[in-house]
Amino acid sequence: MKMFEEVMDWPGFVHNGTGLDYWEWKYRRRSCPGFASCAAWSNGHPVSHASWINSQMLVNGRELLAGQISDLYTHPNFRGHGLADRVLGCLNKHSLANDVEMMFAFPSSIGYEIMRKRGYFEIGSQFVQYQLITNPSKFFAQTKLGMLKRMAYEAMLAVRSPSLRGTVEEVDSFPEDVGEMTRAFEARFDLVARHSTEYLNWRYADPAGGMFRILITRQEARTTGFAVLRPYSMDDAHYMDIVDMMFDLNDPMVAQELIAAAISAAQDECADGIQTWLPGGHILAPILGRTGFLIRAPLTGERQLRMLYQTAEGEDELQKTLDRPDLKIHIMLGDTDWV
Ligand SMILES: CC(C)(COP(=O)(O)OP(=O)(O)OC[C@H]1O[C@@H](n2cnc3c(N)ncnc32)[C@H](O)[C@@H]1OP(=O)(O)O)[C@@H](O)C(=O)NCCC(=O)NCCS
Structure with missing residues (x-):
């Protein structure tokens, strides 16, 4: 919470109450409880952060526990030193320990590049x-x-x-x-x-x-x-x-x-x-x-909605299903962390 208050102007949309009320709602009052949050610190201040939050997904009719990557942020003074990469790596370890079967994200364009390098795949459908x-x-x-x-x-x-x-x-x-x-x-x-x-x-x-x-x-x-x-x-x-x-x-x-x-x-x-x-x-x-x-064609530089995912080790069937180009998907803005 300290990190969010000190370095992030997030969330960037209207809600009731203080910033803290929003983060309490998002992380502690979830209908599907559970999250992991990893941060890098410098002189007692958080400077890079990423989290995953539990969410229930259905893949081919099977209900599974997934982790949605959220709030990936590095303080501008600390960017380009591999901190985002490291906090994402830390999240992966936690997801394995918590039986999360897949991780997914709706990244910004930089987040997209970073996560693709970390081995995330893009869902086939545009x-x-x-x-x-x-x-x-x-x-x-x-x-x-x-x-x-x-x-x-x-x-x-x-x-x-x-x-x-x-x-x-x-x-x-x-x-x-x-x-x-x-x-x-x-x-x-x-x-x-x-x-x-x-x-x-x-x-x-x-x-x-x-x-x-x-x-x-x-x-x-x-x-x-x-x-x-x-x-x-x-x-x-x-x-x-x-x-x-x-x-x-x-x-x-x-x-x-x-x-x-x-x-x-x-x-x-x-x-x-x-x-x-x-x-x-x-x-x-x-x-x-x-x-x-x-x-509506996106304007140059505008954020494009894309879904990245990574399955846990041994989830070969799940990987095969998510790889299918003809996958019938229902994902809307409310399923993302954009709103
Ligand atoms: C995206 C963000 C978290 C990256 O943080 P960071 O700590 O600078 O990232 P890292 O140093 O770990 O970079 C990891 C990789 O991404 C690359 N990268 C970082 N910033 C980049 C940029 N602006 N454009 C292209 N690639 C970039 C790095 O070169 C590095 O690749 P490499 O290991 O091959 O050199 C940071 O720029 C940020 O907070 N941006 C604003 C919020 C945001 O967009 N969050 C992402 C939401 S999904």
């Missing part, structure tokens, strides 16, 4: 960012794209705008039965994080961890889907991310409705755009396309 411009007049005024593009985009949105059945509800916490719906959803993917009711409430319903809006759909009192939204501001512009979403795959209308409700929430918040990241080829992609979302 992540794609989707964006819907909710305020075309403002957006197109700021770009060089011009009037014609704006009119074409507005016309496309008018045609594609989905209608609401009116079953979406905003809630402060997840209903108890959501875990059954998420389990059925997860069973259709080869790599996905377990979204139990306890996990969802810890992750999104505790304001110490960040400010999220939770939408759910119900049918005859049964929870059929959820979407988690994160409004945020950057350079005087307002945006909204869809950070997480799961739904009854037997009723495609549920996903459409959640996306329509997310768009309407973004408009209420005067967000100029709504964005989300998905692994390539995800079942939600066509629904986003029908609703007016376009693929």
Whole structure:
């Protein structure tokens, strides 16, 4: 905690309470308890740090204990001396001793280079960012794209705008039965994080961890889907991310409705755009396309969502599975340490 307070301006997003409240929430109040944290010290001050936090993953339907690498940081005055490499090495030793079957991370571009050198592999599927411009007049005024593009985009949105059945509800916490719906959803993917009711409430319903809006759909009192939204501001512009979403795959209308409700929430918040990241080829992609979302190419130097992993020694089957280029993945922003 001392290290985080002294040298990091993290987390870089809005949450309730002090920085310490956030770190307490993240490390000590997890729904899946357990973490390891390694630091390098100079004159009694921490100067480099990395941790892994326990998380439950499902690979090919098998639930396993994984460690998500987080908070990798070296004080600017101490960079380039191999400290990040050494704290990552220290984490590996702890993960082996704690029966962690795989480690994974969503690194920055430098973190990516360091972890690749340490033998981490990249998940085959490329992540794609989707964006819907909710305020075309403002957006197109700021770009060089011009009037014609704006009119074409507005016309496309008018045609594609989905209608609401009116079953979406905003809630402060997840209903108890959501875990059954998420389990059925997860069973259709080869790599996905377990979204139990306890996990969802810890992750999104505790304001110490960040400010999220939770939408759910119900049918005859049964929870059929959820979407988690994160409004945020950057350079005087307002945006909204869809950070997480799961739904009854037997009723495609549920996903459409959640996306329509997310768009309407973004408009209420005067967000100029709504964005989300998905692994390539995800079942939600066509629904986003029908609703007016376009693929957003990252700007030069912008952080690209990529997933790295390393399996523990002897986990050959797991390694083989994760190596598959056709792996069906459901990983969204909320599964990362970006939000
Ligand atoms: C990323 C960061 C933790 C690296 O810390 P560090 O202690 O300087 O890293 P190391 O000295 O252990 O570097 C390990 C390897 O990465 C390389 N590396 C370090 N910084 C690099 C850079 N800016 N660009 C390219 N490679 C770099 C080193 O050359 C070294 O490779 P080598 O062993 O072949 O020489 C540090 O730059 C940082 O805190 N950045 C800001 C936060 C961040 O991006 N965190 C990562 C989140 S995943």
